[in-house]
Amino acid sequence: MRSLMSVAPGGPDTLQLLDVPVPEPGPGELRLAVRACAINYPDTLVIEDKYQIRPPRPFAPGHEVAGVVEALGPGVTGPAVGTRVIASAPHGGLAEKLIARAAHCTPLPDGLSFEVGASLLVTYGTSYHALADRARLRAGETLLVLGAAGGVGIAAIELGKAMGARVIAAASTEDKAAVARAHGADAAIVYPPAATDGKALAALFKDACGKGGADVIYDPVGGDYAEPALRAIAWGGRYLVIGFPAGIPRIPLNLTLLKGCDICGVFWGSFVEREPDKHRAQVQELLRMCLDGRIRPEVSARFPLEQGAEALKTLSGRKAIGKVVVTME
Ligand SMILES: NC(=O)c1ccc[n+]([C@@H]2O[C@H](COP(=O)([O-])OP(=O)(O)OC[C@H]3O[C@@H](n4cnc5c(N)ncnc54)[C@H](OP(=O)(O)O)[C@@H]3O)[C@@H](O)[C@H]2O)c1
Helix, strand or coil, rough: EEEEEEECCCHHEEEEECCCCCCCCCCCEEEEEEEECCCCEEEEHHHCCCCCCCCCCCCCCCCCEEEEEEEEEECCCCCCCCEEEEEEEECCCCCCCEEEEEEEECCCCCCCCHHHHHHHHHHHHHHHHHHHHCCCCCCCEEEEEEECCCCEEEEEEHHHCCCCCCEEEECHHHHHHHHHHHCCCCCEEEECCCCCCHHHHHHHHHHHCCCCCEEEEEEEECCHHHHHHCEEEEEEEEEEEECCCCCCCCCCCCHHHHHHHHHHHCCCHHHHHHCHHHHHHHHHHHHHHCCCCCCCCCCCEEEEEEHHHHHHHHHHCCCCCCCCEEEEC
């Protein structure tokens, strides 16, 4: 089978398309014929040894897939061979076959394509867990979403609206702001591509959120955007720490005292391991929401496996809108 593999630390151009033996599933596992693998920002980091998880090389990046069950490991009773499923795995998605834990596979309803299915689990799963469990977002509250046209950003807009919030989107270009509006944001602002003037940026966020400030801030960007955003939080607000494409920020803790606010870490992968029943219920709810149109994963770019490096470059180059997907058909 073909697999796009990281053989040495480096950027997307270091990935090699290799012919490797078809893997056999062990106990608790199954083998999928991968049809689509959605790219997430961590895929750009893990191949450079810059992510918290460092798989032994060679490995294929990619941890969010949709495909068809092809073989079951010893003792595994389902999903049955032939079932269309979505799955998450630590890595290995950029390949024609993937070994996944059976417990991490969910049947994909007929009405949803492989591309949409592959784009649902990590992105919408993270935003659902963040907004519902960590922020306890309530109807009528104001939600500020940074990086709002990215993968988790669009998911946060749509889920925030579905939960009844007023959603203010923020992104680095007018095109991205337009996408955020199209996905339901009540308003969208454009911030500069480099957050050098913290005071001006804080004023921009405060102005967009209005007098009370943002009850919840969803931050998948970090860097110099984080502190100006926190300065726009409401009394009793919740600041969601999602990710750091712009760098890991340092926050003056006196702000939390002055605002009476909470800074909440979000680690979806660990949540899935620690609270599997709750996670499974959330995935079922996301599939229902997708089928009835309350959420609409946006697949803006598709690449065949042999051009998988280009898919990763789209994210690392800050060019991705919604989801970028690699297809194996
Ligand atoms: N905590 C968790 O459990 C969890 C789960 C999934 C993902 N994440 C994290 O969430 C973040 C976003 O992931 P994603 O898959 O949604 O990525 P994405 O689609 O590439 O979105 C990231 C956004 O960050 C902004 N950005 C700012 N500086 C950037 C830079 N130097 N390079 C690239 N983007 C930059 C971009 O928006 P603007 O151009 O509009 O600023 C971009 O749309 C990542 O850090 C990822 O690790 C965390």
